[in-house]
Amino acid sequence: MLKLTQTIITNLRSNNKTLLTYKLFKSTVAEASEIRPDEIKNIKTGNRMVAAAFASLKPISKLEAEISTPVTDEKITKATNVNELLAISEGSGISRRHALKVVSTLAEWSSSGKVKVSDFENDSRFVKLCRILSKGAKINRNIASRSEDLSTILMVTADDEAARLISGLNLGQMVKVMTTLTVKKRRSVLLLRTLAYNITASGEQLDLKQSADLLYSMCHLNFIDENLLSKICADVTFELKKDIEKSAVIGSIVTSLGLLKYKNCEILDALSDWILNNCSLCRPQDVFSLFITLATVNYLPNNSDELFKVLLPQLSLSEARKPPVWLNYVWALVVFDQASTSHLSSVLAPDFVSKFEGAAPSKTAGKLKLLNINASAKLMKNYEGDLLSPLSDIHDVSVTKSKEKTKMADSVVDTLKNLINLEDHLHVNVNTGFGCSIDAECLLDKKCNPLPYNKGYENRGETFRIAILAFDYHDMCIGKVEPSGVNALACRLLQSQNYKVVTIPYTEFKVSDKLVHRVQYLETKLKNVVK
Template sequence: MLKLSAKIVQPRPSWWVAASQYCFASSVAADTNPQLDAAATSKVRTDDNHLVEKIEKVTRIPFNQRDGRRKRIDERLFDTNALRNIMKNESAVENRPANEQIIGQINQAQSIDDILSLTENPGFNQKTATTAVLVLSEWVSTGKIRMTQLHQDSRYKKLCSMVGINQRILPTLPKKDENIANNFSSLYGLLQTEKFKQQIRNLKIVEMIKVLSTLASKGKRNTPVLQTLAFSIATSQEPLNIKQLGDILYSMAVLNFYDEMLIKKVCINLLQEVPTSTNTAVVGSIFTSLGMLRYRDEKLLGVLTSWVIKNSESVRPQDVCRLLLTLAHVGYKPEEFDELVQKVVAPLTESDMCQSSEWLDVVWALTVLDATKVEHYESVLNKGFLNRIFGDEAELKSAKILKILNINAAARLITSGYKGPTIPTDSDILTTQVNRTKEKTELANAIVAALKILLPSDSAYLNTNINTKMGFLLDADFCVDSKCTPIALNTTSAKNKSFYRIALLTCAYQEFCRGTNSIVGLVQLYKKLLEAEGYRVMLIPYNEVNFKDKLVTRVKYINDNLKSLLNETPKE
């Protein structure tokens, strides 16, 4: 039976309503009766009959055939009382000096407590509560605060109740109230997130993993929701199989979402699940995910290496490629690495791979792990392979070029007696532009500014942003003597032992492994190549020097590290 309010307000021209709204309303006004029957309906004013007919017409349409906009109304309505309060004429509220004073205090607040303490003010009402929630929402979205900080404060719950937080939102508003709709559109994301997080906590772990996988497949990186999922899965006592563990890792990798507690739980479980698994595809997915996340769990990497050796007859070449890439990314060689290379990798050739680019990945990974043989270099540096990789492309693919340049440099500098093909000195490949991330650029500029204090202002003493033609940029290059006295670059010789050539490389966050404080394998390769050219290499980690540090702090850091570097015994 259709349920209507005993009093029906004269509808606005743009307003329409579906009967199902009443079913989802969380509260009703004092003058409504949800049990109203047909007799009460007959008392509705004659001039409102058109509205009743419209409602009845809507209810006769099957729900799945109704207009899409109408279906969304059920999911996006605010509490009826909250809606009514918000829709009141704001003029009276805005004229209150106390209101304006509180809103001013909210906008000038610097902390959560500054805002939530205002909830105890007698003049704190619907209008000021809405402003407060919008400010807090902005702080959450910009990373100034975390939702967990709000959850810990009971005053936040009071604030939410005042604005009628629910899974519902305003349906349609007249034009004069569009500013309210715009404000609440910003608020909607926060409100929906809170409701979703509450629902997540009631799901089974299988359902949580499905939600996580769905977010990954759609590329939806809602951090508060992901954090709730991660915490709920990590603290669950339900057992997980290897497929579920692989799905979790893959979703984290695709979304670039890292949660220490969750990934530790996944890896601990994988230590038990991997040895007995026969699912090659799932294990291969685990290889890839760990590499994408740059997560260095040495025990798990050792177990995965053992699994590949044990299943060498059935493992696919592309899975071997994935494992090598992951080991190269994190710069780790397990105890059984030599056996892996000898038994599994050595028999592989380019023809075993689905694409030539996969063979390039194999050789590049072996180069990073210092396990490349002469025949590997020759197989990718010859003209025929380069033509297969690049073909007639007008613009060469940067990632492939950088790998070729890494391999070419290792063949020339690290492999003694190599006489095979290399990249011609006049090739366009050698002049490929290498780009930096914004973070790395800021860090490099901060270090160069400090170097200009230590070194004479003459450019003859310092080179910056050097294209090494080895697949990476050198942030700075300068020379000093044994007493750290600067020497002009053009007066020194690489073979003169009284001078030291210093190569400076900054290491951004993305160049460190997760799980440990180790630099990634690629930076390790850069260091080897520079040392092979006669440099003493100074690595500048992002977590030791910040571009926001005072200049004197950066200068002292570089000077101290330079002295330590010169005291080190060079590696043979």
């Protein structure tokens, strides 16, 4: 017996508003040239109503899109009622593109209340369109049976058509759509922007689980929307005032904020207060995540003194379980200048370092942090623990630059060439050996005149070693355009090596600016640093 792919629309009442919730059931379409009347009767069962095959819509092929059918397209565009739309399906040769357009129009009309599903659900012409759209659709039955909203549709339908339907969902459904996109690793910017806009505009309050899910999705889909982030943080701050029995959702929120490098002082203070006041409820990984996130965005919360006093003694290498967690935690303490000699020696011990040695790209971040910690240990008075072996391949790691960062750094160097002779007065892309690189380095006297290297000027008085660092978008925090923790630490380490550090943020130095403006900007920065 022929089974047709069906999309079930369930009418729900939420906030006195009728919403359409879509469910999809996978079916097998057998070969048949006609739709029998008894099949139409069997489609509707109980309270289920067949609405278009929204969930089985597939993007049309390039060849099909290029076929010109102006007469039919005009009929669809000018249709004012259901009958005029469905008349398109009469006869043979109806294309999938036309079926997609007719069904999408019906979806929009039914969602807006212009027509009722009952106006077309039993029409043989409509069922014919459903069958055309269902051919070749491959939908997982388990996913379909669990779906309670538009999320299944988003996996198979065209982005622009799905985006038009999002405004008809409530807050919970929109969050579920976002999480479904994450599970499917589908980064549709159009859908994500539509979801962000509608969630932000919603007057409903996000609970902690919804906020955690949204932050997680934004991390894994690499999608940043500051308006949505602002709403999430405001709602989380409000929810933290309620009784919370478990800390897992708090840990998830803290971790995601760190991965996003989102620096919102209000939420970070609120989360720090909650973890400090509820430390007996917190898992060790939640506390580790707090310190790592705070260091990532280089922010000391209002309760930092109490935070370090109470929580630091509770954390140990055994509780971290995984070496990268302990390494990140000790690195965070270095950022805040709170690491003890035992902290430093624990990660610089040969057996611990060996876990990060090797050529795997995944170990690069850990190697750079070990170099940061090694440099800090050398600066600590009375430190007698291990240091990195000169033979360790940790020293061979280099700071990789993104395409955007490389473009900005090259522009800074090209601009400097108009002020300083590149050949013997300017060093570029200098590997410091302690986990950070210098985009450009030079020597200046007190009048800001450049001095050549290898002439002994480095060791003379009133000579300044200048380290110039270009900071692009990824080097800064979101929310507050300030250097992230890793860059703030780099500046501090360079200063400890007697460098005068000149930072060039992307917000001030525009690659697209005229050369004369870029030269004037860098000249002013250099003069200011030697005053």
